[in-house]
Amino acid sequence: MSLRVVTMAEFLGAGALFNAVNLAAGGDYKGFADHSYIPFIHHTWRSIVDPHVDAFIPLPIAFEAAVGLLVLSGGRRTQLGLVGAIGFEVALVLFGWAFAARSIPTILALALLLQAERKHAAALEVVETQLRRVRRGSLGQWRAEGWS
Numbered sequence: 001m002s003l004r005v006v007t008m009a010e011f012l013g014a015g016a017l018f019n020a021v022n023l024a025a026g027g028d029y030k031g032f033a034d035h036s037y038i039p040f041i042h043h044t045w046r047s048i049v050d051p052h053v054d055a056f057i058p059l060p061i062a063f064e065a066a067v068g069l070l071v072l073s074g075g076r077r078t079q080l081g082l083v084g085a086i087g088f089e090v091a092l093v094l095f096g097w098a099f100a101a102r103s104i105p106t107i108l109a110l111a112l113l114l115q116a117e118r119k120h121a122a123a124l125e126v127v128e129t130q131l132r133r134v135r136r137g138s139l140g141q142w143r144a145e146g147w148s
Contacts, residue, residue, distance in 0.1 A: 012068035035096030082114040
């Protein structure tokens with residue numbers, strides 16, 4: 001549970017909340033794509049996103065908030081949130097080497113967390129299946145014999 005909380009805190013706090021406050025305070029996102037090693041990213045950011053920051057920046061804010069809440073919610077939603085978090089970090093790598101240096105280890109950690117969540121879900125399914133069998137079979141038989 002603690003790794004879920006850390007991941008949720010990163011996306012809700014360090015991502016969505018920080019960017020929402022920064023946007024509300026008139027923060028400047030003009031240089032965000034300046035260090036991208038892909039000219040298309042740099043040009044698109046400058047020509048489309050910069051002039052319409054108020055329209056575009058709320059999109060990743062909403063995405064980060066959704067990812068944070070999904071990761072915290074448990075079950076398949078946690079796995080979906082982790083896939084979203086990995087995708088978000090992969091996209092950040094396109095914005096330059098500084099993001100790559102931070103995002104690549106994060107992607108690896110999130111992938112390990114996703115793998116652990118999938119194993120946990122599979123193990124939980126086995127346990128739940130066994131419990132259903134016990135309730136149907138053994139418990140039914142005990143009740144028929146007068147055991148309560």
